[in-house]
Amino acid sequence: MRTVAVVGTSLAGLxxxxxxxxxxxxxxxxxxxxxxxxxxxxxxKDFLLGKVSAEDLALAGQDDLAALDAEWHLGVRAERLGAxxxxxxDGTTIAADGYxxxxxxxxxxxxxxxxxxxxHTLRTLDDAVSLKxxxxxxxxxxxxxxxxxxxxxxxxxxxxxxxxxxxxxAMPVPLAPVIGPEMGxxxxxxxxxxxxxxxxxxxxAGFAGADRVTGVRLADGREIPADLVVAGVGAxxxxxWLTGSGLAVDDGVLVDSGCVTANPRVIAVGDxxxxxxxxRGRRVRAEHWTAANEQAGVAVANLLAGETVTHFARHxxxxxxxxxxxxxxxxxxxxxxxIVEGDVASKRFVATYHRGESLAGVFxxxxxxxxxxxxxxx
Amino acid sequence: xxxxxxxxxxxxxxxLRLDGxxxxxxxxxxxxxxxxxxTCSHQDASLADGWIEDCYVECPLHAARFDxxxxxxxxxxxxxxxxxxxxxxxxxxxxVDTEARRDVA
Ligand SMILES: Cc1cc2nc3c(=O)[nH]c(=O)nc-3n(C[C@H](O)[C@H](O)[C@H](O)COP(=O)(O)OP(=O)(O)OC[C@H]3O[C@@H](n4cnc5c(N)ncnc54)[C@H](O)[C@@H]3O)c2cc1C
Ligand code: FES
Numbered sequence: 451m452r453t454v455a456v457v458g459t460s461l462a463g464l465x466x467x468x469x470x471x472x473x474x475x476x477x478x479x480x481x482x483x484x485x486x487x488x489x490x491x492x493x494x495k496d497f498l499l500g501k502v503s504a505e506d507l508a509l510a511g512q513d514d515l516a517a518l519d520a521e522w523h524l525g526v527r528a529e530r531l532g533a534x535x536x537x538x539x540d541g542t543t544i545a546a547d548g549y550x551x552x553x554x555x556x557x558x559x560x561x562x563x564x565x566x567x568x569x570h571t572l573r574t575l576d577d578a579v580s581l582k583x584x585x586x587x588x589x590x591x592x593x594x595x596x597x598x599x600x601x602x603x604x605x606x607x608x609x610x611x612x613x614x615x616x617x618x619x620a621m622p623v624p625l626a627p628v629i630g631p632e633m634g635x636x637x638x639x640x641x642x643x644x645x646x647x648x649x650x651x652x653x654x655a656g657f658a659g660a661d662r663v664t665g666v667r668l669a670d671g672r673e674i675p676a677d678l679v680v681a682g683v684g685a686x687x688x689x690x691w692l693t694g695s696g697l698a699v700d701d702g703v704l705v706d707s708g709c710v711t712a713n714p715r716v717i718a719v720g721d722x723x724x725x726x727x728x729x730r731g732r733r734v735r736a737e738h739w740t741a742a743n744e745q746a747g748v749a750v751a752n753l754l755a756g757e758t759v760t761h762f763a764r765h766x767x768x769x770x771x772x773x774x775x776x777x778x779x780x781x782x783x784x785x786x787x788x789i790v791e792g793d794v795a796s797k798r799f800v801a802t803y804h805r806g807e808s809l810a811g812v813f814x815x816x817x818x819x820x821x822x823x824x825x826x827x828x
Numbered sequence: 829x830x831x832x833x834x835x836x837x838x839x840x841x842x843x844l845r846l847d848g849x850x851x852x853x854x855x856x857x858x859x860x861x862x863x864x865x866x867t868c869s870h871q872d873a874s875l876a877d878g879w880i881e882d883c884y885v886e887c888p889l890h891a892a893r894f895d896x897x898x899x900x901x902x903x904x905x906x907x908x909x910x911x912x913x914x915x916x917x918x919x920x921x922x923x924v925d926t927e928a929r930r931d932v933a
Contacts (some may be wrong), residue, residue, distance in 0.1 A: 465904065489905060496871075511907055740891065776889075812855055818888035819877035819887060826879060 452477045452548045455536050456520075458530045458552035459483025459689075460490070461739065462720025464509050465668075465746035466550045467518050467725070469796070473754055480541075480544050481519040482536065484527045485574065487515075491739055493578040494603040494726055495771045504575060528553070531695035531716075548753050551692070551703055551711075551718040556735065557684035560595070562656045569679045570665040572600060582679065589613055590677030593666045597624035599770040601682030602637065605646050606772040608680075615646040615676050620664065622651035626778065630783035631814050633801060636794055637777070644773035685737060687722045700724065704734045708758035709749035715756075717749040728763045732780065738768040765811075765828045778818065780825040781811030789825060791820050800824065832863075832915075832922040843885070845876040852913055852926050859883050862896035863913040863924040870906040893906055899930075 454477065456463045456469060459475035466481060487509040495551040496502040514570040523538060530537040533547035550667035581604075584618045585592070589612045594605045597619035609615045621627075626634040641648040649668070658673055663672045697711050698704040703725030707723055709717050718725075720742035726733045734790045736742075741764070748762045767780040775797060784803040792799030803811035809828055814821035832854045838844055841848060843855045851866035853876040864885070866874050873889035880886075884893045884902070892906030899909040912923040 461904075514907075642881065703850075778889075818873060821886040822877060822879050822886075 452465040453546040454548040455480040455544050455546035456550040457482045459487050461741040463552035466750050469750040470748045481520045482523045484526050494586045494600050498607040523627040528691050549716045552720050553688040553722045555687050556722040558684045560681050566663045573613040584678050591675050592678050594680045596682035602772045609646050617648045619650040623808050629813050632787050640773050664674050708752040709745050710752045710758050717753045719745040742768045776814050778821045779813045781828045784810045829923045829925050832924050835920045839879050843876040860914045865910040865913045866900050869908040869910050
């Protein structure tokens with residue numbers, strides 16, 4: 451393999467590049483990314499709170515980047531992938547023997563809010579900077595739509611910054627599909643404890659305001675006043691540029707358990723990849739930091755081998771920081787949940803999920819040591 | 829030199845955090861005893877809560893792996909090393925020389 455083009459230069463793309471060099475690829479490495487490599491998770495946590503700066507978010511130092519000995523096309527999007535190679539929006543076409551698709555995902559937006567000022571999403575550093583500016587205007591009423599992890603983290607940060615915060619969640623129990631209803635209920639309780647109002651089980655119907663948002667309308671007729679709204683309603687994989695590429699796309703680039711597409715010269719990693727998960731027996735998209743980090747090694751080994759020789763079979767893992775607490779989850783949630791350390795009342799505990807005799811998942815709040823040991827036992 | 833604990837109190841694979849102005853932890857790995865700054869150089873996790881394997885400790889939060897001998901991380905997300913400290917075992921007791929911290933090149 452002489453030339454490899456990596457499209458998307460965030461966590462998954464950077465890690466893939468590092469793995470390529472680490473595994474002895476000494477050909478031409480072309481990095482194409484709309485943004486430089488930076489770390490996203492702090493955007494909804496320490497960055498919003500002003501504890502870390504944009505520079506602190508860099509995923510690699512100048513030396514590490516130089517060591518990759520790559521040709522960089524930053525600040526440009528890839529528009530097309532075809533027989534001639536990958537074509538960028540500035541017209542450049544780069545022909546390569548191998549392609550790494552690492553374009554991640556983009557925040558979902560709410561159609562009804564499109565034309566309104568004061569409605570934010572949070573995915574990129576630019577989003578975070580704009581949200582921070584909006585919040586700096588002075589204490590006000592913030593409505594966060596969505597009580598998933600990002601919504602909860604934003605709500606927590608806004609409250610700490612002195613705003614009056616309401617979270618609106620369409621599902622009756624937040625996070626239930628991910629961590630199960632029992633633990634979802636525990637997480638719902640964190641909002642009240644953090645002095646944030648949670649309205650669950652009611653979808654958003656629309657917005658009030660002419661140019662600028664003044665409120666959020668709920669399906670039950672209520673209107674919640676808002677000076678600023680953050681929609682944390684999920685992300686969709688960034689695959690538009692692959693139209694016409696011949697790659698199969700269905701809520702993500704379809705890849706096998708080794709992150710390889712039907713074309714062995716094209717791999718997909720991170721949030722954009724929908725891979726065949728050997729542990730769950732179906733195709734999933736892992737929208738978490740650790741998966742993007744770990745898939746890179748597997749996928750690159752397969753790209754260099756020219757076929758799938760190794761598989762990604764790690765249990766999903768993610769963490770979240772909310773209201774001064776640290777949440778960690780690994781594996782899958784089942785209905786058989788047991789508290790094995792601490793107690794729910796004190797919000798410091800470890801819960802395990804079981805499937806028959808075997809351990810299926812672990813969820814913990816403020817208990818990193820026992821969590822780590824149980825995660826290893828999965 | 830500060831007394832950490834007796835050798836028997838720290839089985840292989842375990843770590844002990846010594847609280848002080850700068851928390852330092854002592855680790856018992858395959859190759860012996862090592863001491864590092866306890867706070868991960870990435871964010872604020874305690875490395876004593878991490879997973880010890882071979883000569884490395886994996887951070888319990890985002891899995892950066894630090895070499896116990898040098899304090900240098902060998903993978904993301906940590907970019908900076910943590911400081912290491914000499915460990916002395918005498919009469920079955922583990923001591924850490926917290927004054928003699930070694931910054932890594
Ligand atoms: C606010 C926030 C908080 C989070 N917190 C956590 C957390 O606490 N724990 C956790 O486990 N996970 C967290 N995540 C998820 C984690 O950040 C992602 O899983 C991870 O960033 C995925 O990396 P990726 O490289 O696959 O995708 P991305 O980070 O989305 O990177 C894709 C890159 O590709 C670029 N790109 C897209 N299209 C094109 C194109 N056509 N041409 C060129 N470039 C393109 C994008 O600009 C982007 O830079 C969080 C995410 C967000 C947004
Ligand atoms: S806090 Fe240790 S790796 Fe992030």
